[in-house]
Amino acid sequence: MTHEDICFAGVDALGSAYRAGTLSPVDVVRAHLERIHRFNDVLHSYVTVTDDDAFRHARDCERELRNGIDRGPLHGVPYAIKDQVTTKGVRTTAGSRLLSEWVPQTDATVVTRMRDAGAILLGKLNMCEFALGGSFQFPFGTPRNPWNLDHETGGSSNGAGSALAAGLATVTLGEDTGGSVRSPAAHCGVVGLRPTWGAVSRYGLVPAVWSMDTLGPMGRTVRDVAYALQAVAGHDPFDPTARPAGAGAYRSALARGIRGLKVGVIRDLMEDPALAPDVAAAVRRAIAVLGTLGASVGHASLPLAKHAGAAYVAFGEPEAASLHATRLRSDSAAYGHVARVRLATGLLVPGFAVRWAERVARRAITEDVFRALEPYDVLVAPTSRTTAPRLEAKQNLGYTSKDDVRAEFGLGRAYTTPFAFAGVPALAVCCGFSGAGLPVSLQIVGKRGADDVVLRAGHAYQEATEWHTRRPVLA
Amino acid sequence: MADYTPACVKAALDGMGIALQDETEYVEVALRLSTLVDAVLHLMSEIPDNSDALMPHELTQADDVRRSS
Numbered sequence: 193m194t195h196e197d198i199c200f201a202g203v204d205a206l207g208s209a210y211r212a213g214t215l216s217p218v219d220v221v222r223a224h225l226e227r228i229h230r231f232n233d234v235l236h237s238y239v240t241v242t243d244d245d246a247f248r249h250a251r252d253c254e255r256e257l258r259n260g261i262d263r264g265p266l267h268g269v270p271y272a273i274k275d276q277v278t279t280k281g282v283r284t285t286a287g288s289r290l291l292s293e294w295v296p297q298t299d300a301t302v303v304t305r306m307r308d309a310g311a312i313l314l315g316k317l318n319m320c321e322f323a324l325g326g327s328f329q330f331p332f333g334t335p336r337n338p339w340n341l342d343h344e345t346g347g348s349s350n351g352a353g354s355a356l357a358a359g360l361a362t363v364t365l366g367e368d369t370g371g372s373v374r375s376p377a378a379h380c381g382v383v384g385l386r387p388t389w390g391a392v393s394r395y396g397l398v399p400a401v402w403s404m405d406t407l408g409p410m411g412r413t414v415r416d417v418a419y420a421l422q423a424v425a426g427h428d429p430f431d432p433t434a435r436p437a438g439a440g441a442y443r444s445a446l447a448r449g450i451r452g453l454k455v456g457v458i459r460d461l462m463e464d465p466a467l468a469p470d471v472a473a474a475v476r477r478a479i480a481v482l483g484t485l486g487a488s489v490g491h492a493s494l495p496l497a498k499h500a501g502a503a504y505v506a507f508g509e510p511e512a513a514s515l516h517a518t519r520l521r522s523d524s525a526a527y528g529h530v531a532r533v534r535l536a537t538g539l540l541v542p543g544f545a546v547r548w549a550e551r552v553a554r555r556a557i558t559e560d561v562f563r564a565l566e567p568y569d570v571l572v573a574p575t576s577r578t579t580a581p582r583l584e585a586k587q588n589l590g591y592t593s594k595d596d597v598r599a600e601f602g603l604g605r606a607y608t609t610p611f612a613f614a615g616v617p618a619l620a621v622c623c624g625f626s627g628a629g630l631p632v633s634l635q636i637v638g639k640r641g642a643d644d645v646v647l648r649a650g651h652a653y654q655e656a657t658e659w660h661t662r663r664p665v666l667a
Numbered sequence: 668m669a670d671y672t673p674a675c676v677k678a679a680l681d682g683m684g685i686a687l688q689d690e691t692e693y694v695e696v697a698l699r700l701s702t703l704v705d706a707v708l709h710l711m712s713e714i715p716d717n718s719d720a721l722m723p724h725e726l727t728q729a730d731d732v733r734r735s736s
Contacts, residue, residue: 496714502706505699521684533692537699540671540679545707548716553707556714591695597702 198223199359200663203265203416206362210257210268217257217268217312221250224270224314228360231666234341236333237355239275239285241315246270249312256310265419265443267310272361274349275316276323277407278396279303286398287319287348289331290519290526300396301431302365302407302424309423314361317351321531323367323400324348324512326600328586329528336583337379338664339630343580346379348372348400352410353380357664363420364410369400370504371608373408374635377620379580381631381662383417383650384410386608387643389615390435392421393428399515401508403550404612413660414621414650418442421643445644446651451486453649455479456568459491460498461577464603468578474624474632475574478653482572485652492564492571494610496557501605503557503613506541506549513538529588554613561614561637570649571637575620576607579630607635617643621650622659631659669704671697 193201193209198220201209209215225243232238253268278284278296280303285291303313318335320327325348328334335350337343338358345354349366353376356364366373368386377384385408392407399405409420422443427436457479462472483489513520513535516527520539524532564571591597611618616637623634634653638646654660673693680687680696687693 499710499713502703502710505703506707517683524685525688529688529692532687533695533699536676536680536685536687536692536696537703539683539685540676540696540700541703545704548711549707552716553710553714588691589695591698594698594702594705597698598706600699601702601706 195223195226196359199227200412201362202413203269203362203419206269207265207267217250217253218247220268221246221270221312221314224360228314231358231360234336235338235354235358236318236330236335237351237358237360238272238315239318239332239351240283242282242313246312246314253310253312263308263310266306266423269311269362270314271306271311271363271365271420272314272317272355273303273365274319274352274367276319276367276398277303277365279313279316282316284316284398285332286323287321287327287330287332288527288531290523292331298396301393301428303396305424311363311423317349317355317364319350320348321528322398322512322516323369323372324531324534325370325372326530326534327528328530328584331528334583337580338666339381340628342582343630344379344583346375346580349376349410353377353382353384356380356382356410356412358666359663362411363416365420365424366408366410367397368406368408368612369404370508370605370612373410374575374608374618374620377410378575378633379631381622381659382410382412383414383622384408384620385417385421385643385647386612386618387421387425388617388641390433391425391643393431393434395428395430401511403511404508414619414647414654415446418446418647441644442647445648448648449486450482450649450652453487453570454568455482455487455489456492456564456571457489458494458564458571458573460494461573461607464577466577466603467574470626471574471576471578471632475634478623478634479572481653481656482649485656490568492568494560494564496560497606497610498603499553500557500609500613501601501603503549503553504605504609505601507546507554509534509538510541510546533589557610558614561610561616565616565637565639569638569645573635574607575633575635577604579626579628579632611637614640616640617646619646619650621653623653624659669701669708671700673697676700
């Protein structure tokens, strides 16, 4: 394998080569680190690269495998994690200058579990400040989209998407509050899963909106995402919201195919007048593929989805602001513009609006999702209404009227946030490319706890198509 | 229509001991806040409040019960 082939190999290919003795974890880590150091100055996928620790761990893995100690499919596989997740002895910035020197004393549970599974940490990944989304100023470099450097990566797990697309990690872990795994997965042409809320421990996660934050695995293939979910999911005594259900079934479910699977196409999103024609066409073709694989396809509706943006901001920003109020008093200048404006808004939203948005609007939208899912196994829709937007050089949000703000609260959030409200699993899978060469993504949403079903549908789609085998050209 | 002014936002944040960086930030917070309150007031006419005491997470647990029964 060439160095580039190594960096784009999946978990199974690496594992086979290790066990056949044709490749070692040290070779693979070296290839990745060389590639990271070659491209990260442009892509800014990584905030911190843990070269020495990675080599040390790779040598340990090599020794273990040689001595017959096999930790399973992720043994010796290089991964990276959003810098929102604590790593013992490795700084954790949450994308903020405020934490640029913070070195946690403990690992998050997901970090411990990935290490127990033998996965090798390459470093910490760039992100929007405190996972609040919408950043255009990044203290650790502006993340760029490997498919076109003039375009955004999507966020807030920006580096988790771009690192995979560029071959700078085999698997990544991101965090999705209202769409922060699925958006970068969509814009970077990779796979991202927002698992069922509670499927994965959040112990060690710097919170954004506690009631919605969900750690999620990302990869270039659904199979690799299933391997990572298998490693990190399950009950954790340090996180009372982490449930045991589901752990154990993800990998084995993939082989079952989707014959007879009931698929509901979310009409409200497919008929959005602002849905980009390239996106609509690619998603329609993807749905047709699911049909040819034996799924039965019908229509579903989410009439309240269009309100998800306003509802989310109304209770999510106050929740985030409650976490930052003390620091805003002492050090507001250290926040970036977007975070400061969003958190200040959150501090001032009237109490009735916060409570009503969560108690009534979130609940009604959640019921909408459950109702739409009732007759189906999965719902499908575009993950994003457009391909990755062009990067803009700006110093502030540029709002001069309420119309400017309505665009922020508008239908764009309807594609991902309703499923975050409902706590159901949602998978983003690349389903084609626009005329401009930017990735398009299909979103597959399942019932609560049915992460295995969305993975099965995504895997069947990838087995029948070749989009996931494309690589961006990086000079 | 809600109409929070930048001066009103500044007074409220000053009272909390929080300073933004410049006038633009006060304008942007005022616009976001006004638009958000408008949106919630509008939603209150669109979405009936027929909920009981269940919160969203309890609701999803209720869905689990439905799924398993």
